[in-house]
Amino acid sequence: MSTTAVDTGDAASVHRGAPAGEPLLDARDVIAGYIPGVDILNGCNLVVHPGELVGIIGPNGAGKSTLLKALFGLVTIRSGTVTLQGENITHQRADALVRRGVGFVPQTNNVFPSLSIEENLQMGLFQAPKKFDERFAFIVDLFPTLGERRKQRAGSLSGGERQMVAMARALMMEPSVLLLDEPSAGLSPVRQDETFIRTRKINKAGVSIVIVEQNARRALQICDRAYVLDQGRNAYSGPGRELMHDPKVIELYLGTLATDVEEAHRPPAQ
Template identity: 70%
Template sequence: MTDSSAAPAQPVDDRDVVVELKDVHAGYLPGVNILNGANLVARQGELIGIIGPNGAGKSTLLKAIFGMVQVRGGDITVNGESILGLKADKLVRRGVGFVPQTNNVFPSLTIEENLQMGLYQNPKIYASRLEFVTEIFAELGARLKQRAGSLSGGERQMVAMSRALMMDPSVLLLDEPSAGLSPVRQDDAFIRVSDINKAGVTTIMVEQNARRCLQICDRGYVLDQGKDAYEGAGRALLEDPKVIGLYLGTLGQDAA
């Protein structure tokens, strides 16, 4: 585990890096940054967890990767190429999938139509990608004609993840996948995230349930005031006294 305020950044092996943020400054309003020098590396096949107090910039970091917030400094690369300034459709073509916390399905459309919307840029691969996502979310395969608006919150989350996976992304960005779900559905959401990652999809997850997030992720980043204050293996961060004292005492304290 490293304290980024005290230790210099370590060299990155570019051969297996999928996503990298270098000293990123970004914000929504002119002259006001939410991210203030954020750094992150996600390698092939990793599950990365991002935790931190409210207002730390966790969701903003994902939105910066997906071109939804203005990046004013630093760089963001996907598979070694800068993606700064690219719109969402271009980012999807570059292999970036994003599942927002809310409004993440088309409620008037069926599950099948939602999945087809995820492939509007490449409909020819629908059959193979449908097979992939229904291996992870088997329930959806039997309910393709059901309208998404009739689903529970946890079921909608499954549809949203599946739609983002339809384009075979290099990296999947998940913003608070357990938000608003019952404890049972929260556990199910974390299991599904792990299943997606085990299927070979590099995953970056922002999560308020800090303990549960760190239990399943390969590596975690603790954001504070728009910077990565701590970084390390998920289990190591769970046991680090500084992280426990500063963050885990108020984050996800009800999680086992």
């Protein structure tokens, strides 16, 4: 099996399977944490090329969500760099990153429950309200249900529907890269499948995506590439489907081989 362990720090192996050319998003040697002197990330690396869907998986406490929040300016980066289209964005605030084309969908509290679907989407475009009609048409093309139910209060929606609204709101500012923090968490298996299909649909519309997922097997099915984190460091990387079948990754992070094989025979999200 060709999956590569990357604890050597070698750049080629850290980003194994990445396309050639300049990356859209490039995080190098990121050290970050919530409390001074306590680091959650201990030298993480990640690259995303235009059009890619990149996954981040690993055990609980590995630093997956922390890495995503660090990329979006919500966690202090103490060392290392993050660039977007070659420009340093390491210490920029979240609102500035949104203007520069970075979208973020948190795992929880991701809609305004007292507002309608339409009003939630307007909140996503508060920096450029004149573009609402244009962007709303794009969203409805992706998710027709939102157009049909635009006046419905977001608080009355199911968990999966709220997740769809949250994704749509993040897309209103026309991001070049979308960061998704465990979008399937807390959803039923059917709603999880819908979320992965939705994620792939957004990616096929031209948006690069970084997805942190607790449902590792399903995430690896749809990802072009993925990184496995462990204790705040890169442990493995490679094409999603290669990682899904790698014995070491299965043993350490995905459960039994039998379970993995069963999941692998499910049709991928389109």
